[in-house]
Amino acid sequence: MPLGCLRLPCKRIDIIACEWSSTGHGLAVPVDKTEEDQGELLPRTAIEMRLLLVEDNRELADWLGKTLRQANYVVDVVHDGEDVEHALAAGDHALIILDLALPRMGGMEVLRKLRARGNRVPVIVLTANASLDGRVKGLNEGADDYLAKPFQIEELEARIRVQLRRANDRTAPVVACGDLVFDTNTRLFSLAGETLALTPREHAVLEQLMVKAGRTVSKAALSAAIYDFETDADPSAIEIYVHRVRKKLEGSRVQIATLRGLGYLLRHED
Numbered sequence: 001m002p003l004g005c006l007r008l009p010c011k012r013i014d015i016i017a018c019e020w021s022s023t024g025h026g027l028a029v030p031v032d033k034t035e036e037d038q039g040e041l042l043p044r045t046a047i048e049m050r051l052l053l054v055e056d057n058r059e060l061a062d063w064l065g066k067t068l069r070q071a072n073y074v075v076d077v078v079h080d081g082e083d084v085e086h087a088l089a090a091g092d093h094a095l096i097i098l099d100l101a102l103p104r105m106g107g108m109e110v111l112r113k114l115r116a117r118g119n120r121v122p123v124i125v126l127t128a129n130a131s132l133d134g135r136v137k138g139l140n141e142g143a144d145d146y147l148a149k150p151f152q153i154e155e156l157e158a159r160i161r162v163q164l165r166r167a168n169d170r171t172a173p174v175v176a177c178g179d180l181v182f183d184t185n186t187r188l189f190s191l192a193g194e195t196l197a198l199t200p201r202e203h204a205v206l207e208q209l210m211v212k213a214g215r216t217v218s219k220a221a222l223s224a225a226i227y228d229f230e231t232d233a234d235p236s237a238i239e240i241y242v243h244r245v246r247k248k249l250e251g252s253r254v255q256i257a258t259l260r261g262l263g264y265l266l267r268h269e270d
Helices: 058-070 083-090 107-116 132-141 153-167 200-211 219-226 235-249
Strands: 012-015 050-054 074-078 095-099 123-127 145-148 174-177 180-183 188-191 254-259 263-268
Touching: 050 058, 050 083, 050 219, 058 074, 058 153, 074 083, 083 107, 095 107, 095 153, 107 123, 107 132, 123 132, 123 153, 132 145, 145 153, 174 200, 174 263, 180 200, 188 200, 200 219, 200 235, 200 263, 219 235, 219 263, 235 254
Parallel strands: 050 074, 050 095, 095 123, 123 145
Antiparallel strands: 174 180, 180 188, 254 263
């Protein structure tokens, strides 16, 4: 194994005092093909939110990125602290997973600058050194959560869900709008008690509208939430996905309203 210090079993990540020296600082963004390309209906899948993973250990970053994509998140990956600003400018991320030991700019400095600019995106810090002093310092600098390496991937996913709920002013895992219900733990939509079958990007569009029900969501925000860096996003595609979701909501008490020049609004009839 090239690193000589990294073991990546299926469900656990073990890191033993290893170092990585970066040989480049470009953005690494694998493109993940989904079943949507074949047009299948996937009642249990969703591209939930767009995440930014900042990790200089490329083998670990690749593994985490693939694992989170399999959990149906959109994941952008950078390996360098200075690339975080470029990544944030290129996409609307719902959450950042941040390693502290980064080249060129350390994770703590990244966090400090992020908060100094007023950016309140949730940040989960990953670190092999989770001392009490380190955790207190990171939380004081604006971290929302800490996770010590090694960790279980299930715990990271649970912490991600908690932070996303908090960011959307929700504490309960179930969100309802009329007879449309979304369970953020299972990531299932149900309509009038029946599971709603959606393609991944239909699901992504509906989820963005659902977590912001009663508020306007712009077309740009929908696009940014479901496409990663390397995907050529066609603005007209959002209209197509919204149209398809509307068709699947027909007969229910839930509607997607178009606010011209502003975006879309999910609302229910009393």
